Amino acid sequence: MENLLIVDDNEDVLTQLKWGLASELYTLHLATRVDQALEVFGKVSPGVVTLDLGLPPHADTSEEGFRCLAEMLKINPAAKVIVVTGNDERENALQAIKLGAFDFFRKPIDLDELRVIIRRAFHLHAIERENTEQKGAAEAAAMDNYGIVGACPAMRGVLNLIGKVAASDVPILVSGESGTGKELVARAIHAGSLRRKGPMVCINCGAIPENLIESELFGHEKGAFTGAVSTVQGKVEYASGGTLFLDEIGELPVNLQVKLLRFLQEMVIQRVGGRKDIPVNVRIVAATNIDIAAAIAAGTFREDLYYRIGVVNIHLPPLREREGDVHLLADYFLGRIAAELGKNVSGFSPDALVGLETYSWPGNIRELENRLRRAVLLADSSLVTSAELGFEENGGGQHNGFSFGDRTLKEARAMVEKKMIVAALAKHEGNIVKASEALGISRPTMYDLIRKHGLGER
Ligand SMILES: Nc1ncnc2c1ncn2[C@@H]1O[C@H](COP(=O)(O)OP(=O)(O)OP(=O)(O)O)[C@@H](O)[C@H]1O
Numbered sequence: 525m526e527n528l529l530i531v532d533d534n535e536d537v538l539t540q541l542k543w544g545l546a547s548e549l550y551t552l553h554l555a556t557r558v559d560q561a562l563e564v565f566g567k568v569s570p571g572v573v574t575l576d577l578g579l580p581p582h583a584d585t586s587e588e589g590f591r592c593l594a595e596m597l598k599i600n601p602a603a604k605v606i607v608v609t610g611n612d613e614r615e616n617a618l619q620a621i622k623l624g625a626f627d628f629f630r631k632p633i634d635l636d637e638l639r640v641i642i643r644r645a646f647h648l649h650a651i652e653r654e655n656t657e658q659k660g661a662a663e664a665a666a667m668d669n670y671g672i673v674g675a676c677p678a679m680r681g682v683l684n685l686i687g688k689v690a691a692s693d694v695p696i697l698v699s700g701e702s703g704t705g706k707e708l709v710a711r712a713i714h715a716g717s718l719r720r721k722g723p724m725v726c727i728n729c730g731a732i733p734e735n736l737i738e739s740e741l742f743g744h745e746k747g748a749f750t751g752a753v754s755t756v757q758g759k760v761e762y763a764s765g766g767t768l769f770l771d772e773i774g775e776l777p778v779n780l781q782v783k784l785l786r787f788l789q790e791m792v793i794q795r796v797g798g799r800k801d802i803p804v805n806v807r808i809v810a811a812t813n814i815d816i817a818a819a820i821a822a823g824t825f826r827e828d829l830y831y832r833i834g835v836v837n838i839h840l841p842p843l844r845e846r847e848g849d850v851h852l853l854a855d856y857f858l859g860r861i862a863a864e865l866g867k868n869v870s871g872f873s874p875d876a877l878v879g880l881e882t883y884s885w886p887g888n889i890r891e892l893e894n895r896l897r898r899a900v901l902l903a904d905s906s907l908v909t910s911a912e913l914g915f916e917e918n919g920g921g922q923h924n925g926f927s928f929g930d931r932t933l934k935e936a937r938a939m940v941e942k943k944m945i946v947a948a949l950a951k952h953e954g955n956i957v958k959a960s961e962a963l964g965i966s967r968p969t970m971y972d973l974i975r976k977h978g979l980g981e982r
């Protein structure tokens with residue numbers, strides 16, 4: 525059970541609160557003096573504190589209250605301290621917020637209102653704790669998953685499948701748009717296989733001139749052609765004992781597809797200009813960003829080769845279809861890139877969060893990584909802005925890749941409203957006063973919106 529600490533020098537108030545809050549789901553602790561309050565605070569580490577600012581020995585000023593607030597936040601910055609002030613002490617209340625108080629409350633005490641504020645404070649406290657735990661967990665999970673970050677159902681399926689097939693020797697075809705992480709997945713498969721100590725050799729089938737591919741793949745004997753001054757091993761032979769990664773397999777010329785198929789059937793190669801059969805022991809992982817079924821229909825890809833390499837197909841969805849992962853990936857890259865560049869950038873401004881979420885990411889994860897690298901380089905504050913991410917260059921609207929899908933205007937508005945509130949609360953660490961000020965709305969409106977979007981008490 526959570527702990528609530530109530531600090532007030534007035535016994536009547538304490539009694540009123542003790543009865544008024546007795547039915548709530550937290551354990552109450554009471555204190556009447558600063559030293560006592562700090563002792564309890566250190567001992568039970570309350571998530572939420574209500575703190576009367578006028579405490580003895582200077583009960584008529586806020587001096588002791590401010591001191592107590594500062595000490596508490598020094599001990600535990602995550603605690604939510606709600607200050608309680610007299611009716612005419614607006615200045616003190618605002619000063620307390622500046623010092624890091626979560627919210628303020630004026631005497632005389634309205635119990636209903638106070639209950640809502642306290643519940644809200646506990647709720648945020650719990651979310652923040654979850655977030656910190658989750659951040660650590662996300663990094664740990666990325667490590668467990670060979671650096672593949674993703675929590676959406678499709679990506680969890682991908683990770684699960686990698687876990688199942690990596691250790692076997694079955695050939696795997698990884699498909700997905702450009703920048704979706706095909707090579708990363710190929711590396712994960714290699715790292716998760718029994719061949720992990722062997723080599724992983726990559727061949728980009730689309731990047732080698734056609735007349736050189738064969739010798740590149742299979743090697744050549746001395747004198748096989750002009751310029752072949754010595755015998756050279758091909759990449760397939762180099763990969764023996766490990767994994768052969770055939771990138772852009774859809775671009776392999778048809779005559780070489782035949783040769784590759786023969787090799788896959790027999791697991792022996794002949795160097796160009798040679799006669800000897802050389803056995804090789806490799807595991808094949810291929811990748812493609814073109815639709816192989818369409819290529820087969822068009823006659824540019826051999827169906828029999830497809831059956832050989834595509835025993836298991838791992839499809840990587842485009843980033844725009846990975847619900848929730850953009851944010852996860854953005855946090856992951858931001859942390860890594862900021863550390864790498866030694867810049868103190870720790871989060872995203874509200875407009876940047878909206879941009880990340882609504883942009884359509886044609887270049888997928890590679891584009892996200894590149895935009896973040898640029899943004900971190902440009903960032904002048906601790907929060908990356910939408911402009912730094914390059915979202916505002918072509919004047920907004922649909923032309924720069926934003927997509928609101930088939931939402932109605934009302935749904936789109938609600939979506940942006942919710943995202944901005946979440947972002948403002950996150951930026952101001954759950955502080956309602958600061959968050960509502962930043963959004964230009966009143967505190968009651970803020971509470972209404974929090975309730976409307978289900979961000980309030982559970
Ligand atoms: N889920 C992910 N988690 C973390 N990083 C990722 C993820 N997916 C991709 N990346 C990173 O994004 C970049 C692009 O990934 P990768 O090169 O694997 O994509 P690809 O599909 O092979 O792209 P292309 O088709 O352009 O060759 C790499 O830096 C990679 O580490």
Ligand SMILES: [Mg+2]
Pocket residue numbers: 706707771
């Ligand atoms: Mg690639």
